[in-house]
Amino acid sequence: MKLTTILWSLLVMTSLLISACYYDVEEELYPSGTCDTANMSFSQDVMPIFNQNCNICHSASAAQGNVILDTYDAVLPYVNNGKLLGSIRHQGGFSAMPQGQPQLSTCTIDKIAAWITDGAMNN
Ligand code: HEC
Known part of the structure; x- marks a missing residue:
């Protein structure tokens, strides 16, 4: 593999990782099913x-x-x-x-x- 190809793959993987983390954080804040809206007072x-x-x-x-x-x-x-x-x-x-x-x-x-x-x- 050419060095530039490797660097590009790294770049793509890093940005995928970063965006994955971003969504993880949102899910951590509001995971589906953990917002209890039953019987609100x-x-x-x-x-x-x-x-x-x-x-x-x-x-x-x-x-x-x-x-x-x-x-x-x-x-x-x-x-x-x-x-x-x-x-x-x-x-x-x-x-x-x-x-x-x-x-x-x-x-x-x-x-x-x-x-x-x-x-x-x-x-
Ligand atoms: C920093 C001050 C401030 C805070 C905090 C604030 N408001 Fe207001 N609100 C205003 C002002 C000033 C107006 C009138 C001017 C306007 O409609 O923008 C207003 C108008 C409103 C209206 C009328 C909107 C309309 O379209 O006529 C509602 C309903 C309302 N506020 C609800 C809320 C609720 C619910 C919260 C909390 C989640 C909140 N406000 C927090 C300042 C505030």
Whole structure:
């Protein structure tokens, strides 16, 4: 084999390895099947997400954009008008949230979506 061929193979193999590692990391973060979205509770699962990621801007005292997400009654209108999911999924026509920060993890978004699919209950 020519030296250049060997070098090229090495280069290809290295880049394959690097991309394999990249995907491994994503799978480690969100392996399929380990995101438990069963029986989501507003108080136990959903509210802590808002408190951690949103309510520095969306508590009653901050209320940026007039959006308040610190009680069930305040959150419900944004469930019903689609803005909550639209914004955290970064869908067109909605402001991407959390503003100025990376998108929530897929698992976190799935948990909120599952709570909504289950009827968005005050549980
Ligand atoms: C750094 C401050 C900040 C954070 C953190 C933040 N928001 Fe917002 N949010 C805003 C501002 C300002 C607006 C109003 C202006 C706009 O729509 O861009 C807004 C608007 C919204 C709207 C209305 C969107 C629309 O299209 O009308 C929703 C729903 C919302 N935020 C949900 C959230 C959720 C859920 C989180 C957490 C995952 C979050 N926000 C985190 C600042 C923030």
